[in-house]
Amino acid sequence: MEPTSLAFRERATRALADPVLSTALARLETGWQAARARAAADLPEFEALRDAAVAIRDHALAHLDFYLEAFERRFTERGGVVHWARDAAEARAIVLELCRAARARTVTKSKSMVAEEIGLNAFLEAHGLRVIETDLGEYIVQLAGEVPSHLVGPAVHMTRERIAELFAKAHGGPPKQDSAALVAEARRVLRQRYLEADVGITGANFLIAETGSIVTVTNEGNAELTQGLPKLHIAITGIEKVVPTVEDAFVLLRLLARSATGQEFSAYTTFLTGPKRPDERDGPEAMHLVLLDNGRTRMLGGPMRAMLRCIRCGACMNHCPVYLAAGGHAYGWVYPGPMGSVLTPHFVGIEKSWPLPNASTFCGRCEEVCPVRIPLPGLMRLWREEAHRRGLAPPAARFGLALWAFFARRPPLYRFATRIAVALLGAFGRRRGRFARLPFARGWTESRDFPAPEGSTFTAQWRARRGTGR
């Protein structure tokens, strides 16, 4: 997928003026945000589990090669086949080759962000395969010809009316009015697709080195039908997903659903260990796993390693004021929200995505709720610095920053200038106490007033108070 992150500003502006989107995004605040808070409060060990999760992920990443080797050994012993892909093109080619070898025509898919990352659907379709998404949100987005706008709820930006129209167009019949009827319709249609499918493709939330298992987590049960009905199961995920033992996975699983949707546990957590065994009467005859690097190894050295702890719960976006106003599509690539602002520059290059790490109020809520305590604002700041070093920011921003730096490096001058500015603004704004318009600050005053300063500057007050010992 070609990134359009450079257009963040325009897309976000359009999103802000879209009342349908605002209503849809507001549901995240009252829904998942509130539910996460309740779930965290209900489990006294929640914070301790977060610490334990950080330690598990850090340990696994620091020994990534060892754990991948152990995982591969066990997975292979159980009859699975591991394929290694350095980049998106290699991963796509492996999946296509496997589908061709199985003479596949129809592929069902259970939601995988890694598949989105490598643009798998479009590639398989271009090579004559019929690809059907089975996660309901992902299916809706596929019908609309869009991409997911959220890690957990791909179609959170859509209204029921829009979904009803899409279903009516795709399945025939008049648009249905209530969500139960729509879910029943999707169940009926997709059930046929599961049964027709030659290949089932899933992601994997975790890989377990101890047992050689892959773990899938869903609420709909679509991963189990996707991998359990066709003859061939292909799983695809990133190399960073490995954890040492089943016990380690349980720590992360206790946090995953609580952080994502506020559920204590998702409806279906499945550990898959190899294909159908002798005498078994169901299950896929072959199981393949594509492990993707795509730049993940580059993140291992240095501060970006923390980003590889991510378990894709989506809590950072559910709590981000920028995401909640702009929506996921504004981010212009696969991963939206704060985690996307850190990942996208890494995957597509900062020159194609520099607005993303800047699209933050740096309020820090993403870091506060991240189950694996990724310092998201800090990592975004690193990308900002990189963007600045490469001269990617627009001239006005660079000029403004240079101007500010000139004063900031000269404290007496800074104090003098701010004193004048505060006095002037204070004098002009005394009557109303705020400004509805200010030169050079239209972006601010367009949607809110700028408060007029009262009294003296911060540094002046600081000095005065310290002097009196307060």
Next chain:
Amino acid sequence: MSEARRAIFAAIRERLARVDEAAADAAVRERLARPRAVLVPARARLEGEARIALFCAKAQAVGTEIVRIPDLAALRDAVSTSLRRHNLPSALVRAADPLLDAAALETEPLLEVRCDVPRETDAVGLTVALAGIAETGTVLLASAPERPTLLAFLPETSLVVLPTVRIAGSYEEAWATLRGLAGWPPRSVNLITGPSRTGDIPPAIELGAHGPKRLIVFLLDRPS
């Protein structure tokens, strides 16, 4: 060994730049050889009836129906009653699990029972759980020749028999008791917490997105 694999491992080692490889190797071996619980919430540390009560409360909170029965002889009636209550056909496909064999469901004249892998047309599937987890009201199913996985996924109504003695407090506890079984883990281990659900079509959560719309757990006090 593929070129890509070599390149990825070389890149990992280069980036990690570990100084003491032997120590790292030892740490990994130790961790894999002796898996142990990292942090189990206090909530899961209950015994006896209190543990069963927590299992029931948590399961019911996510929409699982609980039917408690004293012994296997009671299963036949309990299943029939549940199917009637939901206006479901008196026909089911079941696992060939010895526990269900012993329940002699086939002797119920009005109940049509098939021992098979479920087909698309089967409305009700019946299987046996290897464990329950009180912490979140979860049942643990494991694939085997006699227990097809699809029994709990394809039919719209999923019936699961869980002996109360198999209820553990935590996931770790449940897994620890199963770890010693021959061939463990089996191909597919399913931790199921409530019926299938989706929130993808606003405004409400709807049940039965792809998996079962209904999950009924028969808690069995005396399996034999």
